[in-house]
Amino acid sequence: MSLTGALNSASSGLRTTQTLSSVAADNVANALTPGYTRRTASVISTASGADGVTIADIRRDVDASLQRMSRLETGKMARYQALDEGLSRYTSYLGQPGDGTSPADKFSAFQNSFTTLVNMPSSHGAQAGVALAAEDLAQVVRGAATSLGTTLSEVDMEMRYEVADLNKALYQLQDLNAKQLSTVPGSASSADVSEQIDGLLDQISGIVDTRISFSSSGTVSVYTIGGAALIEGQSVQDVTFNAGDGTLMAGQQDITPFKDGVRGLQHGSLVGLSELKGTIIPQFNSQLDEYARGLIQTFEAADASLAPGDAGLFTDNGMPFDPANLQGLASRLQVNEKVSMSGDAEVWRLRDGMSATAQGPAAETTQIAAFIDGFATTMGASASTGIPSTVTLQDFAAEMVTNQATERVRAENSYFAARTSAEMANGTRANAEGVNIDDEMQRLLLIEQSYAANSRVLTTVSNMIDTLIAAV
Incomplete structure (x- = not known):
């Protein structure tokens, strides 16, 4: 992978983790809000497939039959x-x-x-x-x-x-x-x-x-x-x-x-x-x-x-x-x-x-x-x-x-x-569609790790570019 590709990939990763963390934070903040339905963000590869990932959509986890x-x-x-x-x-x-x-x-x-x-x-x-x-x-x-x-x-x-x-x-x-x-x-x-x-x-x-x-x-x-x-x-x-x-x-x-x-x-x-x-x-x-x-x-x-x-x-x-x-x-x-x-x-x-x-x-x-x-x-x-x-x-x-x-x-x-x-029906629906704070906190930990990894990539690429410039 080229340095430019690595930079694009890490940048898209950071943007994606920002959206993912925002969605998870909203879920936690509204965990006790009546009628609130848990939301998840779908992550997909970008069009080229080599330049990173992006958010496809933000979806509410609705169970139509329970509704x-x-x-x-x-x-x-x-x-x-x-x-x-x-x-x-x-x-x-x-x-x-x-x-x-x-x-x-x-x-x-x-x-x-x-x-x-x-x-x-x-x-x-x-x-x-x-x-x-x-x-x-x-x-x-x-x-x-x-x-x-x-x-x-x-x-x-x-x-x-x-x-x-x-x-x-x-x-x-x-x-x-x-x-x-x-x-x-x-x-x-x-x-x-x-x-x-x-x-x-x-x-x-x-x-x-x-x-x-x-x-x-x-x-x-x-x-x-x-x-x-x-x-x-x-x-x-x-x-x-x-x-x-x-x-x-x-x-x-x-x-x-x-x-x-x-x-x-x-x-x-x-x-x-x-x-x-x-x-x-x-x-x-x-x-x-x-x-x-x-x-x-x-x-x-x-x-x-x-x-x-x-x-x-x-x-x-x-x-x-x-x-x-x-x-x-x-x-x-x-x-x-x-x-x-x-x-x-x-x-x-x-x-x-x-x-x-x-x-x-x-x-x-x-x-x-x-x-x-x-x-x-x-x-x-x-x-x-x-x-x-x-x-x-x-x-x-x-x-x-x-x-x-x-x-x-x-x-x-x-x-x-x-x-x-x-x-009973409303309780079952709330359990299926509502927010589990433990799950959201675990998801935030994974998002934090992803953010750290992308940040490390950016730091490493930046150092490599500085080294190359210094050698010229």
Whole structure:
């Protein structure tokens, strides 16, 4: 090898070790940075093969299969987390049978108050006890309806936030796609852009499940699992949410989960929130409304004193039941003001009937017995409640509370299972793509040795040249 060739070889070696040390140092510095992927530099011979080496590219050590698995499991976890958190807030108010505060327990106290009254029909205290128990029952039903309405409002708000975050991430991807086109493939700047793109894709996977496609230039296109485009190169399809009917659109494409005839989303927080809004909360509302209907109709049917159009013990804001106005009935459930302790407080009507013109015999129990018989009335609940139509009024509240608590437990168990799977997938991915500081330090030692060897070559060649010049 000529002296010139030796100088070129040593110089290229020094330049290469400089880049290698920079890459290794970046790896060490970002070892604890979430989402950072280890980088390696590929070393190749120069074109002539005799003049040294150079850096071919700087590559991120990405495992594509682990990325897909990690994002899928993260999407599943986000879906069930949204379900669990939404249901937990509501069911914590609803309570459960045996805690003294649930509709089932309030109904049990209401039923027991009638048992006391039938044995003491002339007692003003027993009559007042029924009125108070009825007000407690109506209040807890209204409270459950209000809490469920609050939960629905929170779900709508969360969906708006998630859609906003999704659109923000899509437009950031649009910018990164443009930036990637201006970088040199295989360069450090290209690796930096790819790092940011992967971070956004990880974020998006927690909101919606996706299919991802990379072009030869490193730009990314993102589609929903059903095939609807979210971003293709520089074209972004804005995602919109209609709070009225729960529809989610990507541009002009309907991506609403669980919608007939729509290849909608399957995983991600938007799916869990959509399930709450479109399926679970409407069913819970239906159960509450049906229970309110059962209370109103049962006591209307059992009250012999009522004329057509008269309201019974339980009312729809003071009015009798109207089949055309069932929706939201639970939030309007009231005790007839004639017997309400905050109204006329004519509690003797619980013995004689809501529309009795005057007090009857003090020991009369016929009307009280008719009310008690009504507890065993079959509800004939709507199929939308998910509760058998054969369930009686006295059992409906317990069935309702148990049904709703079971839904929450199911969501909680699904979330715990999905979280475990996501943690395992993310941990495996981090181990495969993350930085091992021991390996990087060993690599730095080798780079140091290479640097020293190249420096020694330069020193030796310099001395040889000085010797030759001195001999001339």
